[in-house]
Amino acid sequence: MKDLHVDSIRKCYHDKLILSDIFLSCRKGEIVGLLGRNGSGKSTLLKIIFGIEDAENKFVRVQGKVLKSFADSRKLINYLPQDNFLPKNIKVRNIINLFLPQGKRKHLLQNVFIKPLLQKKFHVLSGGEKRILEILLLLNSKADFVLLDEPFNGVSPILRDLIIKNIKDEKSNKGFIVTDHDYENVITIADRILLLKDASLKEIKDKRELIKYGYLSKTTYKTVFLNLG
Numbered sequence: 001m002k003d004l005h006v007d008s009i010r011k012c013y014h015d016k017l018i019l020s021d022i023f024l025s026c027r028k029g030e031i032v033g034l035l036g037r038n039g040s041g042k043s044t045l046l047k048i049i050f051g052i053e054d055a056e057n058k059f060v061r062v063q064g065k066v067l068k069s070f071a072d073s074r075k076l077i078n079y080l081p082q083d084n085f086l087p088k089n090i091k092v093r094n095i096i097n098l099f100l101p102q103g104k105r106k107h108l109l110q111n112v113f114i115k116p117l118l119q120k121k122f123h124v125l126s127g128g129e130k131r132i133l134e135i136l137l138l139l140n141s142k143a144d145f146v147l148l149d150e151p152f153n154g155v156s157p158i159l160r161d162l163i164i165k166n167i168k169d170e171k172s173n174k175g176f177i178v179t180d181h182d183y184e185n186v187i188t189i190a191d192r193i194l195l196l197k198d199a200s201l202k203e204i205k206d207k208r209e210l211i212k213y214g215y216l217s218k219t220t221y222k223t224v225f226l227n228l229g
């Protein structure tokens with residue numbers, strides 16, 4: 001089965017229930033958008049799926065293989081954390097050579113945004129340059145599923161468009177779970193939208209439900225989706 005299947009996830013921090021019996025799935029070729037207010041538990045959920053955060057209870061299966069630890073998941077799932085994860089003192093060209101298999105490097109080495117950065121060390125890149133490099137590395141990795149935590153944070157419109165284009169280009173090869181406070185773009189690219197609220201996931205079938213669940217105000221909804229601002 002070419003899918004990511006997540007079930008029975010339960011997580012508390014200091015007796016506060018963050019995630020309660022969470023179920024979600026993602027197929028190859030699918031983009032799942034994950035929305036939720038600040039502190040609702042989106043990053044925690046992605047970290048648990050990736051295997052770098054413990055949970056009281058969890059079941060994660062990728063393509064029929066049950067993942068018990070980070071060691072099990074690393075080749076099948078990749079994860080973009082909110083904070084930068086690449087080594088600071090290594091030049092971009094070397095980072096690409098380190099992170100990607102040979103057949104996947106050329107595409108990135110010749111990318112119009114990445115080419116001018118190749119001789120620079122990671123720590124001197126701007127915030128947006130760091131983000132686009134990290135995202136393109138994950139999109140070109142071998143993993144079948146990619147979890148993106150705030151990929152649009154701090155990037156200019158032109159880079160945001162590039163990220164969206166690259167996600168769409170890779171969609172036939174991978175499944176994605178994307179969370180970002182840039183909800184308009186998450187909604188635009190996602191095949192399905194899930195909202196994390198009160199420790200539970202709710203499937204959003206109609207954007208108006210985002211008002212009902214207190215994620216968007218009526219005014220914002222009308223301005224953004226009905227152009228009635």
Ligand SMILES: Nc1ncnc2c1ncn2[C@@H]1O[C@H](COP(=O)(O)OP(=O)(O)OP(=O)(O)O)[C@@H](O)[C@H]1O
Binds near residue numbers: 014037038042043
């Ligand atoms: N290591 C930790 N110890 C204690 N509490 C934590 C820890 N990590 C997260 N939390 C709490 O768990 C809740 C969920 O945090 P999480 O970062 O998953 O939310 P989020 O939905 O990703 O938020 P945001 O959109 O603001 O990034 C928050 O209340 C946060 O304070």
